Amino acid sequence: MxxxxxxxxxxxxxxxxxxxxxxxxxxxSIVGPNGCGKTTLLKAIANxxxxxxxxxxxxxxxxxxxxxxxxMKIAMLSQMVGIYFTYSVFDTVMMGRYLHIKNRILSTxxxxxxxxxLQALKAVDLLDEKDKEITxxxxxxxxxxxxxxxxxxxxxxxxxxxxxxxxxxxxQIEIIEYLKKWAEEGNRAIVGVLHDINLALSLxxxxxxxxxxxxxxxxxxxxxVKSGMLNQVYEMDxxxxxxxxxxxxx
Amino acid sequence: xxxxxxxxxRQSTAPGYWGGKFVLMIGISIAAILLGIGIGSVNxxxxxxxxxxxxxxxxxxxxxxxxxxxxxIVWNVRLPRVxxxxxxxxxxxxxxAVMQSVLRNPLASSYTLGVSSGASLGASFVIFLGVxxxxxxxxxxxxxxxxxxxxxxFIVMGIASRLDGQMENQTIILTGIVFSLFINAxxxxxxxxxxxxxxxxxxxxxxxxxxxxxxxxLYILVPVVVIGxxxxxxxxxxxDIMTFGEDQARTIGVNSTRVKWIxxxxxxxxxxxxxxxxxxxxxxxxxxxxxxxKIFGSAHKVVIPMSAxxxxxxxxxxxxxxxxxxxxxxxxxxxxxxLIGAPFFAYVYFSRRK
Numbered sequence: 001m002x003x004x005x006x007x008x009x010x011x012x013x014x015x016x017x018x019x020x021x022x023x024x025x026x027x028x029s030i031v032g033p034n035g036c037g038k039t040t041l042l043k044a045i046a047n048x049x050x051x052x053x054x055x056x057x058x059x060x061x062x063x064x065x066x067x068x069x070x071x072m073k074i075a076m077l078s079q080m081v082g083i084y085f086t087y088s089v090f091d092t093v094m095m096g097r098y099l100h101i102k103n104r105i106l107s108t109x110x111x112x113x114x115x116x117x118l119q120a121l122k123a124v125d126l127l128d129e130k131d132k133e134i135t136x137x138x139x140x141x142x143x144x145x146x147x148x149x150x151x152x153x154x155x156x157x158x159x160x161x162x163x164x165x166x167x168x169x170x171x172q173i174e175i176i177e178y179l180k181k182w183a184e185e186g187n188r189a190i191v192g193v194l195h196d197i198n199l200a201l202s203l204x205x206x207x208x209x210x211x212x213x214x215x216x217x218x219x220x221x222x223x224x225v226k227s228g229m230l231n232q233v234y235e236m237d238x239x240x241x242x243x244x245x246x247x248x249x250x
Numbered sequence: 251x252x253x254x255x256x257x258x259x260r261q262s263t264a265p266g267y268w269g270g271k272f273v274l275m276i277g278i279s280i281a282a283i284l285l286g287i288g289i290g291s292v293n294x295x296x297x298x299x300x301x302x303x304x305x306x307x308x309x310x311x312x313x314x315x316x317x318x319x320x321x322x323i324v325w326n327v328r329l330p331r332v333x334x335x336x337x338x339x340x341x342x343x344x345x346x347a348v349m350q351s352v353l354r355n356p357l358a359s360s361y362t363l364g365v366s367s368g369a370s371l372g373a374s375f376v377i378f379l380g381v382x383x384x385x386x387x388x389x390x391x392x393x394x395x396x397x398x399x400x401x402x403x404f405i406v407m408g409i410a411s412r413l414d415g416q417m418e419n420q421t422i423i424l425t426g427i428v429f430s431l432f433i434n435a436x437x438x439x440x441x442x443x444x445x446x447x448x449x450x451x452x453x454x455x456x457x458x459x460x461x462x463x464x465x466x467x468l469y470i471l472v473p474v475v476v477i478g479x480x481x482x483x484x485x486x487x488x489x490d491i492m493t494f495g496e497d498q499a500r501t502i503g504v505n506s507t508r509v510k511w512i513x514x515x516x517x518x519x520x521x522x523x524x525x526x527x528x529x530x531x532x533x534x535x536x537x538x539x540x541x542x543x544k545i546f547g548s549a550h551k552v553v554i555p556m557s558a559x560x561x562x563x564x565x566x567x568x569x570x571x572x573x574x575x576x577x578x579x580x581x582x583x584x585x586x587x588x589l590i591g592a593p594f595f596a597y598v599y600f601s602r603r604k
Binding site: 043046047048050067068070071072074075076078081082083084085086087088091095096098099101102107149153159 | 354487494497500548549
């Protein structure tokens with residue numbers, strides 16, 4: 001579904017990630033300590049950061065595709081952004097239909113777009129709030145609005161850049177569980193950068209551990225946790241910490 | 251799930267709802283225009299204004315109590331002045347709305363990027379140095395004002411794109427502010443070196459609609475403003491999306507760098523052409539979009555037309571105050587917009603935050 005070869009990217013001419021290569025055919029969790037380049041990698045995949053190397057989505061090179069073609073296949077759900085001007089929930093989600101609307105001669109939403117928005121709002125349990133201003137929503141509700149906006153893009157792959165930060169546990173699990181179902185039903189994929197190891201492991205069996213701008217290990221999540229590779233990267237006994245947490249609360 | 255608390259003023263998804271307000275706003279704008287034409291050294295009732303316009307446009311006979319002279323005052327003096335104020339206000343207000351959204355900064359305007367500084371420098375070349383175009387001496391000031399204003403934006407955007415290929419907002423704003431200060435310094439230098447013409451320059455910088463060329467100015471300005479606003483309206487979707495930030499816009503599929511170039515130059519054309527004719531008039535571009543967003547919501551399909559109507563109306567009313575409050579002395583309209591606009595803006599902005 002997504003092939004990455006020798007990818008390097010960074011900011012102001014300084015590479016943050018170096019020579020990353022990986023094959024993504026289903027859900028994937030990316031973990032690693034702060035500053036290891038997880039978000040930079042996602043931004044390069046989302047085509048919002050210039051990169052060296054090559055990325056292919058469903059066999060097509062990014063270089064041969066326009067931004068709109070890539071955005072039809074790949075969407076991104078990020079950490080919460082500052083809101084300068086307020087919109088209704090419905091209008092905000094409708095923005096995700098931008099490329100579908102712009103592909104039409106009149107560039108106006110049709111009943112198909114409205115249905116897609118209402119279905120997405122129903123899926124994230126916000127249908128009753130559709131006319132509410134987004135500035136009046138809680139953090140969890142707002143992130144679900146952005147999730148709905150991502151869904152109505154109808155992408156093949158959704159990139160998650162720590163979208164559940166600042167959300168309560170129930171919200172975090174609901175969003176991840178919903179996305180897993182969405183990916184499974186449509187033969188789609190989720191590529192998630194998540195700080196919470198438990199959440200990352202619940203998203204996918206495929207785990208990539210990054211460290212200092214490179215892939216430290218790429219493989220089966222269970223094997224990686226048992227191998228102790230996470231301990232090296234995080235410089236602590238991750239499995240022991242998780243066991244202790246589990247025992248304390250069970 | 252609890253029942254939604256809906257604040258209807260934000261329901262931009264319901265065209266019928268804001269459609270009614272749109273018609274109401276058009277009515278208010280027409281009323282302000284009639285008021286602007288009617289108030290003066292001789293007050294003229296609205297019906298007489300309409301009869302005078304009908305007489306000049308369609309050769310309809312005037313009733314006995316309206317003299318040819320009075321109809322001529324309406325047609326040749328007051329109507330062009332009020333329409334000039336309306337279209338100038340509309341252009342500045344739409345420019346402000348677009349700049350605030352594109353740069354995600356509630357204090358942004360075309361002036362932030364140096365349009366007014368550039369136009370002032372162009373005007374100072376004409377006023378202080380006596381620069382005159384060979385075939386169009388009367389149009390030298392507007393042409394140079396417009397060219398320098400637009401040129402400044404191109405330079406600012408050029409420098410910003412060299413500094414930052416992604417054209418991030420803070421790069422554009424900082425480049426604009428620094429370059430504006432540089433241009434202002436040159437204008438100040440000309441002020442210091444050439445005392446003659448200082449008063450004319452100061453008055454130009456404060457803006458006015460008196461003696462600005464009548465219908466001839468409107469023949470140039472109105473098409474630019476109308477086409478410019480229609481052109482900008484085509485980007486209503488992109489403007490909505492870009493208020494959430496460039497990364498979000500790009501992942502949704504908006505080519506934000508290209509759109510930013512187009513819209514910033516579009517607004518520079520609107521602002522530059524306006525201040526080239528009427529001088530630098532502040533606050534309309536800052537205040538109007540905020541008031542419009544507060545009343546009608548933030549969706550640009552509503553914000554752009556409403557900003558045009560509100561900005562035009564606000565400018566017409568400011569012009570009425572400028573020429574009546576200290577009559578027979580006429581105040582610079584820029585002073586009036588600032589005096590009304592500053593406290594009004596503070597009220598609107600801070601009451602919204604509350």
